[in-house]
Amino acid sequence: MPLQTRPAGMMAISRASSRNIMVADGGHGRSVLQNHAATVIQRFCKRARARGSIRATFERNSVRKYKRKQMIAAKVKDIIIYVCFLACFTISSIVILQEQDIFNMGHHITEQIAQKEFRKEHSHVLKTFEDVATWEEWYQWAQGPLHDTIWTGAAWEGGSENPMPGYLFADNAIVGAIRFGTLRVKKRPCTNLNFAILNDSHTAPLACYGDKNGDYSDDTESTEPYGTGERLFEWEGWDTEPGEVQAERGVWFSTYRTGHERIYPTPAFWVLLPNYDGERAREGIVQMRDNGYVDAATRAVFVDFTVYNPMLNYWTIFRFVAESPKAGGLLMSHQLTTVRLYTFFESERATWLTVEILVICFFLYFIAEQVPRIRAEGRSYLLQMSTMAHNANIVAYVLVWCFRFAAFFCLPDRDTIALDADVFYQFRMASVYKSLSLYFNSLNAFLCWFKLVRYLSYIPRFALVTGTLVKSARGVSGFGVVFCVVFYGFAAAHMMTFGARVHGYRNLTSSVYTLLKSLLGEFNLDEMTLAQWFMGPLFFVLFIALAVFVVLNVLIAIISDAYSEQSAELKNSADTEIGKEIYEYIVNSIMATPCMRRGHAVANHLDKSRKEIFTKMTSRSASGADHDRDSDSSPPPPKMSGVAKVRPEQASDDGRGAAPPSKDGFTRVPSRRAGAAGEGSQDDGAWDRELGVDHMVIEEGEDAKAA
Template sequence: MSVKNNNPPASEDPAFINETKEKWNRVRNSAITFMASRTERYLALKQARRARLMECILYIGFTIIFSYVIIAARDTSKAFNHAQGVREYLVGTEIPSLPGKTFDTIATISELWFWIKEVFVESVIWSQGSDFRYPILGNNQFVGPIRIRQARVMELQCKIPPALAYRGANCYNEYSTATMERRKNPPGTSWPLYGECSKLSSTLTDCRNWTSYNPGYGWIPIDSFAGITYGGGGYEVELPIRKSDTMLILGDMEKYEWLNDNFTRAVFFEFILYNPNSNLFLSTLLAVEIPPSGGMVPSYAFRVVDLYPQGRKSTQEATALFYLVFGMVIIMTIAEILMIAKHGRDFLKDGYNLITVINIIFFFIVYILDLHSLATSSQILSKTSNVNDPNIGVKIHQTAYVAKLVYNFNAFNAFLAWLRCLKYMDLISDRTERITATLSACASSVAALLVIFGIFYAGFSIAFFAAFGQDLYRFRTMGMTCLSLFDILMGGGNLQELVQYNKVLGPLLFVSFVVLMALVLLNMFLAIIVQTYSNICDKMEREQSEVSSSVRWMARKSARSFLKMILGSGKKNVVEKQKDDSLLNESELRIIWETDRDAFEAMGITRVNMFLDIADTTGENEMELSAVQDNEKAIDGNQDHGTNEEISHLLMKLLERTSAVMLEQKKLRGIVEGSRPASRVAGAKA
């Protein structure tokens, strides 16, 4: 016999309805609180993401344009071939009278004279004509005169031991502006004075034109192997273009000892070549230094300079981009000034900001040098019809040197510009973010290790210099010693050479240096990097940069949308990941929006698309339930809405795909919709 149940259904029980309404209100208020905090974070994150993306795009675009300007503005293949051809003629050719001897191996004054007559003259001044326009070394032509110039020093009072005073030794100092000789009569032991020029060849009508001291038309620096910089002055000879006249002059110079082992400190060979095929000028400088201690040190500099870049289409494009880069540098300068004024010294504590400031300073230096070169080039090109003008050669030498400085500054600038791109590597992937974070985190530890490394390196440098400085060429100066030790550190040392000169200190210093510097300190460096990377990985598993993660998410979302557009709806399964029961789809999110539309609009979420953007964490308009758990702290403060466990449980029930509160219990949904305007209910049903 069945017992009749007189109790009303749960859905009609007033107590159950009231209890359900109270629970729903707690859930609704907690959800609104959660969405309010999420909205505020979303708007701030959206603004930061937009600013970071804009900064990244502009800077990387600027770096690419700047790099293109550097590459397109120089035709390196033509410049290299132009310089290499002349270099092989003058430096690589053997001296016929001295088999096996080249310019690089000259060691005495007599060998230098052989090279001048048999290689230099034969390569450069081979014509018997008197026209500068004849081609030499290929299709090159002279611009300006051909000069031989020497820097001499004065005789000084010697400070010698008293026991050797009777020998009456003479002393000759190293080259400097104070010791440089500046007398008017031509140099040489038996050189005739001005009134005796008739004793020379009839072609030499005026000694002063080719033997007197010339203070120089400008400063043409030539760096010495010993760190000495020679200026543009000295005793100079302008060689005629006719070979027979040149040989007469050189014969008289050798006869009257124009070059002297004691007084002469350097001899320079200077001329300019122009190649109409490549439209390039070549500044040629060959130097032979004679130290006070004896011997000779040859060196050379072949600098290609483009004085007429307007003749090439690629250069015209690079010039236009050059001015674009200049405008971007001006904008960057203004932005950096405003940031420094706003943040003060704290702004420069960031390494990337400091790199930007240094970058801007070098940019302005380059622009100043470029303007100087442009002005000088205009003057040179207006006078090239007179190839005998002595000012042309000096100006081209100066312009070539300035161009070399510009290339050096641009090289350093390009390195700094690309180095600063590391700041945006965290936007690519979490792996690149870990690497850049590791480099930043271990900077202080690496700096401390470098201090220790520098102390040991300085100690070993002094030890090697003291032990082998007088015997081995590689250790003749402190600078060369430091470079040689770096070569040993890279595995290029010669232990046998050290043992040959010092059987005790040689192997002792070598083994100690390799063990301590290479095996200990370098391994400590690697240990610091590995340990820091491990710590960064552990830290990033717990917390991630919201801006970087947001940018990467947006990039993935854009990529998916692009692939969908390319592949079409039929290929949708290629780019869409497998659906998860822990995610709400777009339809279910729209139901939540329609259910509490008034509350969302009061929070500033006026459109359903904005709500979908806020709730979307996967790029598929699906909201992860884990996002609710991650934000429990924002809900925990609402103690009036019930216990945390109950709120979290009911809130997750609200957001589940098969929400028992909203989707399955029709009675409860009818109660909730009954508390909304009819239009809202209709919208939700739709």
């Protein structure tokens, strides 16, 4: 092996150590140099372990930082995509329906028919559609507000003749005929009580209609012709094709729920009146009254017609219903549905169509993203609240398009429609399907904006809300069970006590709604007191004391505790600069495109060439001056990486003179590390500086022995 020259400092220490062997080791023959070597090896091993530990920690931290960076990039990407989707969805489904004329179209017609007063010859007091209580008043309504609105100009210019037959307000065209229909039940003997009749000429025997409860049902429906005139009312209707009633009933969602919570199928015994001839319509209504269109077996009468506005391109389907319950009298209700038909989209403008297509693409992207993730993570991922909300959003949007297709394919052929035809065109089923698509889309609107909270929870200040909801979920679920038990008890008690006297408690559903409004401060204590002087105030006080003062305050306490816990967790969390991260993600994404990468590489190459040329020119200009300055000077002394402690008497033997001693009694002289000239010494020094560890110090005497 080639002979390695020891540094001068080490030689001085060795000579000094050789003269003090017995002193350093207590006379046992062990040299001080050996003690130094042992100390050096121990400290080298400690530094190596420290460097290895720091290197491992550095690698772990690097991996952790890389993963966090990737996670942030993924979240920022999701936020950007979702915000773009939300903007498109809002434009295509919400902004486009802000046209208030969609409301005005049906509202103005309904006001004329349902809120206009009866004619003076029919009633000397103020009476409207909602005030009808007998069949005689129903005929007065049909001959008054209904006839005047549809067949005269009273709704437009106040005249008795309509200058534009078949139109309402001169802009809305009535499509086809106006249809009257009814539902009848069979007569049956009464099974509860039978009383003796002393004189048949005074009182008729008791008679019951419908099922055992007196209501309408498919089994008790009467399809027999009836009437008091020469022409009987047929189940298929007057001037209609056979089988139309049954065909209409065979369509899904063909049943109708009235405003009084009763469900009926499509009516029968149709009577069609033209939309353009007011005199024929008036005669038809009179003929219905004279021939006994309604009687004791009648359970409901329906009036249907359809209006189209070409400027809005919207259709409004009207239905006015008079129900005859088993208790007697009439229950009036009406419904209108305004929708866009004969199109899949809510607008025909190119801009709106483009946005709607973008929304479809976004949902296809969400489906393609969810399917493999559900397959990979399985049930645990599928049962997460955020996943269920996202999947519900997708399912609702799919149903939107299913109902749009159903509405389109059940429409009558537009080429066969004539505005003034004496034919009733069935648009109700299409309007029902289109309305269902709008209902599911409204659910989508809620879910889409509600899911934005999930993405905003990436920012700690917004995570406070979502965290509070999550932490309070278990407590609120337990509270919900207790609340439902207490609330059901109160609803049942109120219905049993006030059901026969107060409209708001007439059944269990109405009682629940009325009590829910009471929680918000809307209640009528006087009405309850008039119904029952003792039970009314008693139930009122109990409900307010338990449901409001106790139960609701428990709910507030549960949410407050969850809020405090979540606030404490987020107190020391660093805020996220979401704007900066979005900006960096967009810039990095743009720079990662092929064209930008190519341009960036060319720019880097030019910049590197300029730097190389500048470096060469600078080194050439400085080389001459450096050579002249260094020619007369001696070589610089070697750089010392540390100091060595020696005693003053030992340092004097080195020939360099004694250095002044320090406070600890040692003289500090420059020394080199043993491996300073070896390979990798520069890296070790860098690691030592990073660790904050001084270079090794060689000690003598008792200090070395103790080490």
